[in-house]
Amino acid sequence: MAEIATEKAKGKVQVFDSEEALAVSLAKYTADLSDKISKQKAAFTVVLSGGSLIEWLRKLLEPPYIDSVEWSKWHIFWVDERVVPKDHEDSNYKLAYDGFLSKVSIPAGNVYAINDALSAEGAADDYETCLKHLVQTSTIHLSQATGFPKFDLMLLGMGPDGHVASLFPGHPLVQENKKWVTFIKDSPKPPPERITFTFPVINSSANIALVVAGAGEAHAVNVALGNSQNSDLLPVQMVSPEGELTWFLDKEAASEL
Numbered sequence: 001m002a003e004i005a006t007e008k009a010k011g012k013v014q015v016f017d018s019e020e021a022l023a024v025s026l027a028k029y030t031a032d033l034s035d036k037i038s039k040q041k042a043a044f045t046v047v048l049s050g051g052s053l054i055e056w057l058r059k060l061l062e063p064p065y066i067d068s069v070e071w072s073k074w075h076i077f078w079v080d081e082r083v084v085p086k087d088h089e090d091s092n093y094k095l096a097y098d099g100f101l102s103k104v105s106i107p108a109g110n111v112y113a114i115n116d117a118l119s120a121e122g123a124a125d126d127y128e129t130c131l132k133h134l135v136q137t138s139t140i141h142l143s144q145a146t147g148f149p150k151f152d153l154m155l156l157g158m159g160p161d162g163h164v165a166s167l168f169p170g171h172p173l174v175q176e177n178k179k180w181v182t183f184i185k186d187s188p189k190p191p192p193e194r195i196t197f198t199f200p201v202i203n204s205s206a207n208i209a210l211v212v213a214g215a216g217e218a219h220a221v222n223v224a225l226g227n228s229q230n231s232d233l234l235p236v237q238m239v240s241p242e243g244e245l246t247w248f249l250d251k252e253a254a255s256e257l
């Protein structure tokens, strides 16, 4: 693993020689954080992405982590979700359930999926209401700096166009600064209807892991971490958490750095 020196705002950047090494390191990072937070608080709040991210969590499903992680403390959220039934192939919930959640002992009541019976707008409002309720019960805490919810860990992927969550380049949603959760009906990546956390929520996180692999992502990685001076920031360049940002890159994604 090579570590690339960057300015502090860009976070800690790690480049792995193999998929195996990246997955092993991500599992250790996540398990260490789970261990630390579980000793301090009743809940470890974890926000998942869809896409390739779930597959990168696979080493958590093996010893020692499958037995040592305090899964009962985990509370699971989605940074974005497609507005489709939960058993639909496009559902980020289904992806996470099939590939991860069904294999660990996180209590079902700690898994906060969207209400798939609602419209995009209704589902976004409903999810924000759910988060506000969890603030009242002290499962989620608010950032003292921003007043937005502060999740312990956000596990983010990135698309080849530099999108994160369902916040796409050039879309007005990237500027949303009041809502916690919003919706999109014209996503350039199918399916078109989705809900998504906004940047103020993403950037109030205590920890963000950005997990990016593949040559198709190399250009956006270079824009984000190289010395480019683009005036229209890609969404990935707007990821700037209150806490720590850690990049997990494979060597193909880092190939233009």
Ligand SMILES: O=C1O[C@H](COP(=O)(O)O)[C@@H](O)[C@H](O)[C@H]1O
Binding pocket: 048, 049, 050, 051, 052, 053, 080, 081, 082, 092, 156, 157, 158, 159, 160, 163, 164, 165, 166, 189
């Ligand atoms: O549509 C989405 O895409 C991004 C990136 O996915 P990846 O497969 O390129 O890693 C994902 O992070 C997001 O959650 C998802 O809804």
